Amino acid sequence: MSAWSYYISTLVIYFGIDILSGISLNLQYGYAGVVNLAFIVFQAAGAYVAAATSLGPDTGAASFQHYIFASNLPFPIPLVLATLAGGALAGVVGLFSLRRMRRDYQGAIMLIVSLIALQVVTADVSLFNGSNGLTGVPHPLSFIPVGPLAYQWVYAGWVFVFCVVVYMAVRWLSRSPWGRALKAMRDQEDAAGAIGLNITVLRLQVFVVGGLIAGLSGGLLVEYIGAWSPGAWGYAETFVIFTAIFVGGLGNYRGVVLGVLLVPVIFLQVTQFLPQFGYPGLVDSLEWVVIGLLFMLCLLVRPRGILPERKPVATEGGALPFTEPGPLPYLRRRAGRPVA
Amino acid sequence: MGTLASAVAFGVVLASVIAIAAMGFTIQFGLTNVLNLSYGGIMTVGGFAAYLVTSNGLSAWYGLVVGAAAGAIVTLVVGRGIFSAYAHRGAKVFEMMMVTLGLGLVIDYGLQAISHNNVYEFTVLQSAPIKLGPIILTPTQVIIVGIGLALYVGLEALLRMTKTGKALRAMAADPALARACGIRTRQIVVLTWLLSGALCGLAGVVYIINSQSVGYTSGELFLPLVIAAAILGGAGSPGGAVLASLLMGIVTQVVAAYGGSLYSTAAGFGVLVVVLLTRPSAVLTKQANEELTLA
Structure with a gap:
C-alpha cells in the first residue's frame, strides 16, 4: 500500500x-x-x-x-x-x-x-x-x-x-x-x-x-x-510540454491542466507499466516516437485542443477586429462549414 | 601560423559538409516556406542507408548514391504525404515547423529503436595523407571538399542555365505569379522535395564519412549548424548558404584550434547571434509572407 x-x-x-x-x-x-x-x-x-x-x-x-x-x-x-x-x-x-x-x-x-x-x-x-x-x-x-x-x-x-x-x-x-x-x-x-x-x-x-x-x-x-x-533537459522535453498544451487547448488554462494530465503524466507513465519488450530502451525510444505522432495527429484532427480557447465576447461595434481568435487562426476545412 | 592554416583547412572541410546540407535546406525552405526540422533526421536516414550499403562490401561511392536516393525518397514521401496535408488545412509556417519537429522526433527515435541505440563505426579506405605546406589533409577530406564544390557548381548551373532552374527561381520569388505565368508549380514542388532531399541524404553520408561513425543523433546534432547557415545565407540562396557555411565552419575550427574546443560549436552559433544583433535585416522578413507554398 x-x-x-x-x-x-x-x-x-x-x-x-x-x-x-x-x-x-x-x-x-x-x-x-x-x-x-x-x-x-x-x-x-x-x-x-x-x-x-x-x-x-x-x-x-x-x-x-x-x-x-x-x-x-x-x-x-x-x-x-x-x-x-x-x-x-x-x-x-x-x-x-x-x-x-x-x-x-x-x-x-x-x-x-x-x-x-x-x-x-x-x-x-x-x-x-x-x-x-x-x-x-x-x-x-x-x-x-x-x-x-x-x-x-x-x-x-x-x-x-x-x-x-x-x-x-x-x-x-x-x-x-x-x-x-x-x-x-x-x-x-x-x-x-x-x-x-x-x-x-x-x-x-x-x-x-x-x-x-x-x-x-x-x-x-x-x-x-x-x-x-x-x-x-533535451529539446524533446520542451516538445512534450508543447504537445500537452496543444492537446489540452491553447490559451485556455483548464485546457493546459488537462493536457498536462493527459500527456506527460498519464501517457508517459502508462508506458512504465507496459511489459518491456525487445532490447532494453526500446520502449523508451518508441515513447518519443508516439509523442511525435500524438502531436502531429492532434494538429491534424483537433488543432485547437480538447478545450479550445473561448472566443472573446463581442463588444460594441459588432464585429471583432479579427475574424477568428486563437493562435491558430486557420482551418478553413471545407467550404460552407463555419469554423467552430 | 601553421595552426591557423590547418584550422582554416579543417574549417573548409567542415564547411563543405555544412554547405551540402545547407544548400538543400535553403532550397527547400526558399521554395516551400517549410522550415523543416526533420531535415536532420532525414540526413541520418541517408547516413544509415549508406552504412548498410558499405557494410555489405560496396564502396563509399555507392553509399553516396544510395544515401542521396534515400534522402530524396523520404523527403518526397513526407513532403507530399504529410506536409501537404497540413498545408491544405491551412496550417501556417509555425504550425508546420512544429509538425516537422514532431516528425523529427519520430524519425530520430524510430532510428534509435531500429539501430538499438548503437553508434556504428563507418570508415572508408584511408590512404596516405596529402601535405600542402603546414596543412595535412586525408584524401577523403579533399574528396569531401571536391564533392561540396561540385554540388555547388552543379546547383548554380541548374538554377541559372536551365529552364527548370528558371522555374525554380521564379517560384521561390513569387509562387502566385509563377503559377499565373504557366509554370507547373506542383511539379516544381515535387522537384524541390527530390532535389533538396537528395542533397540532404548526400550531406548525411558525407557527414558520417567525415565523422567516421553513425548513430541516431548524427543529423540532429548537426542540424542547428545547417539551419544557422541557411538563415545566415538567406532563404533560397545556395550561394549565401555556401558563404555562411564557410564562415561558420572556419570560425568553429579556428576556435577549436586555439584551445576553446569546449566552445567550438557554440562559437559557430555565436556567429548567428552576432549577425542577428548587428544585421537583423538578414533574417527579418515580411510578416505577411507566412503562407506555405506546397501547391
Missing part, C-alpha cells in the same frame, strides 16, 4: 511541476504568440541554481562535483534564486532573440539557443559538473519531522501551493489589460503596434514572466529529485 502511495505522490509532484511548465508556455505562446522552444533551458537554469546554492561550498579538488554559485543558503532562498535565475536568463536571451521575425524563424532560433546551452553546460565541467550533473541536493523541507512517505505528500502539497498561486496570478494577469494587450499582439501584431502597444517590451515582459515560472518549476523539480544533469 505504501508503495502505491509513494508512487502516486510522485506523480502528483510531477503533475504539479508540469502544470507550472504548461502555464508558463501557455502564457508565452497561447496568449502572446511568443515561440519559446528553449523553455527547458530556463527550467534547467532554475534547477542548477537551486542545486548549487543549496549543495554547499564546492570543496575544491577533493570534491567529486564542481559548480559555480556554490553556497549553502537556508530553505526558501535557493528557490527564490532559481526563480530569479530563470527570469534573468530569459531577459538576456530575449534581448537578442525576440526581434520581430517570422514565428518559425523565432522557433528555430530558440531551438538553437536550447542546443547551444546544452552543449556548453555539458562540455564545460566547471559550470555545473558537465555531463555528470549535480547530485545530492538536500531536501528543503527536511525540518518538518515526518517520515519519508509523509514527506512525499508534504512536498506534493508544497508544489501545489505554488501551482495554485501561479495559476491564479497568471489567470489574473491574462485577464488584465496587459493580458489583452498580449492577445492583441498575438492576433494582429501590426495593428497592436499601431494602437500604441510597444511590441518589443511586451514580448520581453512575457518572456521574462514565463522565465520566472520556468525557473521556479526547475527549482521545485531539483529539490524533489535531488539531482540534475544534461540528460534531463
Whole structure:
C-alpha cells in the first residue's frame, strides 16, 4: 500500500511541476504568440541554481562535483534564486532573440539557443559538473519531522501551493489589460503596434514572466529529485510540454491542466507499466516516437485542443477586429462549414 | 601560423559538409516556406542507408548514391504525404515547423529503436595523407571538399542555365505569379522535395564519412549548424548558404584550434547571434509572407 502511495505522490509532484511548465508556455505562446522552444533551458537554469546554492561550498579538488554559485543558503532562498535565475536568463536571451521575425524563424532560433546551452553546460565541467550533473541536493523541507512517505505528500502539497498561486496570478494577469494587450499582439501584431502597444517590451515582459515560472518549476523539480544533469533537459522535453498544451487547448488554462494530465503524466507513465519488450530502451525510444505522432495527429484532427480557447465576447461595434481568435487562426476545412 | 592554416583547412572541410546540407535546406525552405526540422533526421536516414550499403562490401561511392536516393525518397514521401496535408488545412509556417519537429522526433527515435541505440563505426579506405605546406589533409577530406564544390557548381548551373532552374527561381520569388505565368508549380514542388532531399541524404553520408561513425543523433546534432547557415545565407540562396557555411565552419575550427574546443560549436552559433544583433535585416522578413507554398 505504501508503495502505491509513494508512487502516486510522485506523480502528483510531477503533475504539479508540469502544470507550472504548461502555464508558463501557455502564457508565452497561447496568449502572446511568443515561440519559446528553449523553455527547458530556463527550467534547467532554475534547477542548477537551486542545486548549487543549496549543495554547499564546492570543496575544491577533493570534491567529486564542481559548480559555480556554490553556497549553502537556508530553505526558501535557493528557490527564490532559481526563480530569479530563470527570469534573468530569459531577459538576456530575449534581448537578442525576440526581434520581430517570422514565428518559425523565432522557433528555430530558440531551438538553437536550447542546443547551444546544452552543449556548453555539458562540455564545460566547471559550470555545473558537465555531463555528470549535480547530485545530492538536500531536501528543503527536511525540518518538518515526518517520515519519508509523509514527506512525499508534504512536498506534493508544497508544489501545489505554488501551482495554485501561479495559476491564479497568471489567470489574473491574462485577464488584465496587459493580458489583452498580449492577445492583441498575438492576433494582429501590426495593428497592436499601431494602437500604441510597444511590441518589443511586451514580448520581453512575457518572456521574462514565463522565465520566472520556468525557473521556479526547475527549482521545485531539483529539490524533489535531488539531482540534475544534461540528460534531463533535451529539446524533446520542451516538445512534450508543447504537445500537452496543444492537446489540452491553447490559451485556455483548464485546457493546459488537462493536457498536462493527459500527456506527460498519464501517457508517459502508462508506458512504465507496459511489459518491456525487445532490447532494453526500446520502449523508451518508441515513447518519443508516439509523442511525435500524438502531436502531429492532434494538429491534424483537433488543432485547437480538447478545450479550445473561448472566443472573446463581442463588444460594441459588432464585429471583432479579427475574424477568428486563437493562435491558430486557420482551418478553413471545407467550404460552407463555419469554423467552430 | 601553421595552426591557423590547418584550422582554416579543417574549417573548409567542415564547411563543405555544412554547405551540402545547407544548400538543400535553403532550397527547400526558399521554395516551400517549410522550415523543416526533420531535415536532420532525414540526413541520418541517408547516413544509415549508406552504412548498410558499405557494410555489405560496396564502396563509399555507392553509399553516396544510395544515401542521396534515400534522402530524396523520404523527403518526397513526407513532403507530399504529410506536409501537404497540413498545408491544405491551412496550417501556417509555425504550425508546420512544429509538425516537422514532431516528425523529427519520430524519425530520430524510430532510428534509435531500429539501430538499438548503437553508434556504428563507418570508415572508408584511408590512404596516405596529402601535405600542402603546414596543412595535412586525408584524401577523403579533399574528396569531401571536391564533392561540396561540385554540388555547388552543379546547383548554380541548374538554377541559372536551365529552364527548370528558371522555374525554380521564379517560384521561390513569387509562387502566385509563377503559377499565373504557366509554370507547373506542383511539379516544381515535387522537384524541390527530390532535389533538396537528395542533397540532404548526400550531406548525411558525407557527414558520417567525415565523422567516421553513425548513430541516431548524427543529423540532429548537426542540424542547428545547417539551419544557422541557411538563415545566415538567406532563404533560397545556395550561394549565401555556401558563404555562411564557410564562415561558420572556419570560425568553429579556428576556435577549436586555439584551445576553446569546449566552445567550438557554440562559437559557430555565436556567429548567428552576432549577425542577428548587428544585421537583423538578414533574417527579418515580411510578416505577411507566412503562407506555405506546397501547391
